[in-house]
Amino acid sequence: MISVDQLVYERFFAPVFQPVSFRLGAGELLRITGANGSGKTTLIRVLAGLLEPTAGRVGITADRIAYVGHQLALKDDLSVEENLKFFSNFMGTGTTSAATAIDALGLRRVAGQLARTLSAGQRKRCALARLLLSPARLWLLDEPYSNLDTEGCSRVDELLASHLARGGACVMATHGNHRPQVPVEDELALKAGTGS
Numbered sequence: 001m002i003s004v005d006q007l008v009y010e011r012f013f014a015p016v017f018q019p020v021s022f023r024l025g026a027g028e029l030l031r032i033t034g035a036n037g038s039g040k041t042t043l044i045r046v047l048a049g050l051l052e053p054t055a056g057r058v059g060i061t062a063d064r065i066a067y068v069g070h071q072l073a074l075k076d077d078l079s080v081e082e083n084l085k086f087f088s089n090f091m092g093t094g095t096t097s098a099a100t101a102i103d104a105l106g107l108r109r110v111a112g113q114l115a116r117t118l119s120a121g122q123r124k125r126c127a128l129a130r131l132l133l134s135p136a137r138l139w140l141l142d143e144p145y146s147n148l149d150t151e152g153c154s155r156v157d158e159l160l161a162s163h164l165a166r167g168g169a170c171v172m173a174t175h176g177n178h179r180p181q182v183p184v185e186d187e188l189a190l191k192a193g194t195g196s
């Protein structure tokens with residue numbers, strides 16, 4: 001679903017990370033690890049098409065990708081439920097209702113609360129709930145477990161497990177203590193380039 005060959009991204013003429021190559025098919029999860037500043041976020045943003053690679057190739061066969069980065073892209077003046085309904089309408093998907101996504105991420109108690117008043121973990125859960133409302137087969141997740149408690153991490157693992165079981169694929173960057181409790185097809189230890 002995604003193949004990456006000798007990918008390089010330079011900032012100020014210096015590579016942010018050492019060249020990256022991998023392949024990932026349906027039902028597979030790639031975990032990208034690496035020290036602070038090794039370029040995980042930069043790599044995910046290149047894969048998502050938000051940054052232009054300097055060299056190498058990214059080939060994606062999935063017709064849609066879902067990206068959850070550090071900027072959660074919530075609408076602060078809408079409630080959790082309104083955010084999810086908006087997203088669902090925007091994506092044109094009616095397959096999973098906002099209510100199902102709210103329950104899957106344990107957000108029922110704060111469903112009517114404005115996004116701007118949510119805790120960091122609740123905001124993260126709301127952003128991740130959008131994955132259930134997206135038809136994308138390829139997920140690109142930057143630190144999906146950050147700000148989540150143990151129960152929240154388990155819910156992410158459940159989302160991942162069912163996504164992979166349905167033939168989806170996922171590239172995730174994480175350096176946190178929580179290791180995904182789903183089979184990891186491959187692990188890529190990113191190393192900083194000369195520009196980091």
Ligand SMILES: Nc1ncnc2c1ncn2[C@@H]1O[C@H](COP(=O)(O)OP(=O)(O)OP(=O)(O)O)[C@@H](O)[C@H]1O
Nearest residue numbers: 011016034035036037038039040041042043175196
């Ligand atoms: N907009 C920017 N301008 C200049 N340098 C940047 C910019 N964004 C990131 N960097 C630098 O690029 C390098 C890689 O950053 P990146 O955020 O990709 O690392 P990371 O592996 O995700 O780090 P962390 O584990 O701390 O989240 C770092 O040295 C960072 O300082």
